[in-house]
Amino acid sequence: MTKKLLIIALTGVSSTMAFAAxxxxxxxxxGGAYSTITAAITAASDGDRIIIQPKANGEAYIENLIINKSLTFVSETNYSKYILQGGINIDLAAGRVVTITNLKAVNSINGILSTGAAVGGRTTINILNCELLGVTTTAANTTTNISGCNISxxxxxxxxxxxxxxxxxxxxxxxxxxxxxxTSDVEVYGNISTGAIANSQPNYTFKFHNNFCEEFWIRGIKxxxxxxxxxxxxxxxxASNFxxxxxxxxxxxxxxxxxxNLAIMNNAVSFVPGQSNICIQNNHNNVNVTASYNVFTNxxxxxxxxxxxxxxGSAxxxxxxxxYTVTGMNENAGNPELKYTDLDLTRNDAGHYGGSNSWVNYWPANVGNKPQINYLSTPRTISSGTLNISGSGFSK
Incomplete structure (x- = not known):
């Protein structure tokens, strides 16, 4: 596939964002601002935005944050990150929405954690364009939308x-x-994992598309x-013996x-054998696995x-x-059905560049300080009727 973007012009689409204060x-x-992020959180009300000035010479705000309100955190300087030395705990509550952008966290063991429980509703956590040491938001009734982040x-x-x-x-x-x-699925699109991508969640359908990783582990299914x-x-x-x-x-x-049901399709794979030379293993008869159009060097x-x-096999x-590239016999080796067509309208390439959710929709994740697409949902085929395209992005 020639790596070209299919550009679709959308008209009549606009968005506005309003904050309480x-x-x-x-x-x-x-200038009369707060000297610490904690002081601003204490003074803030639900719906407020906290605008943080990056300190000179890469200095950090040294504090541990507890976020117990619906707040948005942004940098005062476009395309520059503010630095935090400390951890972040987000207290969960029904209807709470916390958005964190342009944060660089250093010298923190825990990174971003969620604590408590959201009773009677859900908490939404949005994390965009951040450099972090870790993210653990695995409590029930919590939705985490995370994009463009480098997590060590x-x-x-x-x-x-x-x-x-x-x-x-x-x-x-x-x-x-x-x-x-x-009401929505788990969607993991266009990521880099230097280890595995895994699902142990029994409550939601999952879609793992167009990622570059070392292996997949499926330990839970809805x-x-x-x-x-x-x-x-x-x-x-x-070799891995896990x-x-x-x-x-x-x-x-x-x-x-x-x-x-689990469809394993259009993947490009190469691995050094560990315990065995098995490519795909299904240990449970109650999971109906369909494997098709996968290309392995093994x-x-x-x-x-x-x-x-x-x-x-043996490709x-x-x-x-x-x-993060793959070339060779994966080209035009994916499912030939029209709904899996690549962005240049040729047959699907097995691997992370193939299909409508191509890697090129999302990467490079930080190119020229331009806005970042963080979600794009388009129909796989268009025959007649209304064309519905949804997407979202954020400015760095």
Whole structure:
């Protein structure tokens, strides 16, 4: 596939954002501003925006933050991050919305954590264009939307949308019962994981599309759901003995009796064998796995119950986990159906560049300080009727 963007012009689309009040934080309280972020949080009311001035010479605000209101945190200087030395705890509550943008966190073991419980509703946490040491927002009744973030540690959520992030591993789980269910799926699109991408969440359907990672682990599935691992590039350059297969399905805990469907399609994969040379392993007969149009450099070996078609093994492909590219026999090797067509309207390329959710929708995640697309949902086919396209973005 020639890497070209399909541009769609949208008219009549506008958005406005209004905040109850703006509170400023500046070094030493310059200009009558607050001198600490904590002081601004204390003074703020739900719906306020806290505008933080980056300190000179890369100095940090040294404090641990407890966010117990619906607030938005932004940088006072366009395209510049404010630095925090300390952790962030977000207290959960029904209807609470916390948005954090342009934060760089340093010398914090925990990163961003959620604490408490949202009773009688959900908490929404939006994290955009941040540099973090870790994110753990796995409590029940919590939606985390995170995009354009560089995370040196793990990214762990219980529900939400993850796009264009880089983390040491990405996992979706919650061991608590959901009492206020979200109406949307878990969507993990266009991310880099230097380890695995995993799902242990039994409450929501998941879609893992167009990511670059080392392996997939499926430990939970929603009863009666249809899930997707589609158009990902999986490259494991060293042996792993954690699970036998590079794509592993093995339910546990509160998913053991659930039944569901899992489509594994259009993925480009290469791995150094660890415990075994198995490519895809399904350890549970109550998960209906369909594997099709996947391309492996390894001999294509599977284990467990699954329906297979048009998979290729021992293919010649080149992977690069520095530039995050794959070339070779994955080109035009994906499902030829029209709904999986690439952005240049040619047949689907297996791997993270293929299909309508192509990697190029999201990366580079920080290019020329331009606004970042963090979510794009387009129809796979257009025949007649109303064309519905939804998307969102943010300015850096």
């Amino acid at each position: 703006d509170l400023f934080v500046r070094n030493a309280g310059a 540690g793990p990214l762990q959520i219980s529900h939400g949308i993850c796009t264009a992030n880089k983390a040491s591993f990405i996992t979706v789980y919650s061991f608590e019962p959901e009492t206020s269910m979200a 009863d009666g759901s249809s899930n997707e691992i589609m158009n990902n590039t999986v490259y494991r350059p060293a 699970y036998p297969a590079v794509i592993y399905i093995g339910l546990y805990n509160n998913s053991l009796t659930n039944t569901g 001999p294509f070996v599977t284990q467990g119950n699954m329906t297979q078609s048009n998979n290729v 010649n492909m080149n992977f690069n986990n520095t530039t």
